[in-house]
Amino acid sequence: ECVLQATDFENDEIVFSIRDENKLKCTIENSTLHYISNKDYFGNASCEILATDNDGSSSLVFNVNILPINDAPIITSFLPQQDTVIATQGSSRLFTIQATDVESSPIIEWLFENQVVGRGSSYNFNKPAGNYVLMARISDSQLSTYKLWNVNVGETSQFTCSEVSG
Numbered sequence: 001e002c003v004l005q006a007t008d009f010e011n012d013e014i015v016f017s018i019r020d021e022n023k024l025k026c027t028i029e030n031s032t033l034h035y036i037s038n039k040d041y042f043g044n045a046s047c048e049i050l051a052t053d054n055d056g057s058s059s060l061v062f063n064v065n066i067l068p069i070n071d072a073p074i075i076t077s078f079l080p081q082q083d084t085v086i087a088t089q090g091s092s093r094l095f096t097i098q099a100t101d102v103e104s105s106p107i108i109e110w111l112f113e114n115q116v117v118g119r120g121s122s123y124n125f126n127k128p129a130g131n132y133v134l135m136a137r138i139s140d141s142q143l144s145t146y147k148l149w150n151v152n153v154g155e156t157s158q159f160t161c162s163e164v165s166g
Contacts (some may be wrong), residue, residue, distance in 0.1 A: 004031045004049065012053035019059060020048040026062070033062065040102045042068040072143035073099045073106040078136070084150045093125040097147055099138040111135040128155050 006014045016033075018026045026035045026047035037045055046063045059110045078097040087093040098121060110118035112132065117123070125134060128147055132151040 001034045003049075004025065004028065004033050006051045006058075006072055008053050010022075010053075010055070012055065015052050017050045017052065018047055018060045019050045023045045023066075024064065032055060035062070035064065037066040040071065042066045066104060070140065070142050071102050072145050073101040073138040073140050075099050075145060075147055075154060076139060078147050080149070081122045083148070087125060087127075087153045087154055088156050089129050090123070090124070093151070095125055095134060095136070095149065096122045099145070104140050107139045107141070109137045109139070111137055123124050127151070127153050 004016050006016075008014055009049070016028045018028060022045055023038045023041050024035050024045035024047050025038070026033060026049075028034070028049075030095050033049065035047065042113050043066060044066070045065065046061050048059050050059045056142050076098045079095065080093075083091065097108060099108065107121065108121055109116050110123040112134065121137070123134070125132075130153055133151065134149045134151055136147045138146070156157060
């Protein structure tokens, strides 16, 4: 924010208003200019301030340079959609994840027990009988987000028909 000041030779009251905005949301409260950039925007931004009195108006373009702020990647979709997944022993199960990041291309890693076991948007799961936690970690080198699945692997006879899609 900043305080707006103007002088008038006739001592008329001066009213400030916003005439135009470019990637910057500007408001005036009393004589204080408040401004905030558009969501996820960085770079040059401006708003035109109008000072009006009884005899006319004058304007000034207020320019700012918005610095980038690192946002964490956002998961946009994933499969399977269930948090707990059944897999039959001896078969593969495909896991996929899609993500976006405003500042860069996200890095996707697949992990078991904190060990990277794959990279990219998909992972073919094939493990012996047991219970596992599969993690997809999406990172932009500074911030990360995660998706976890509990995977139960067993013989077909251990599950109901609906659990094994059959």
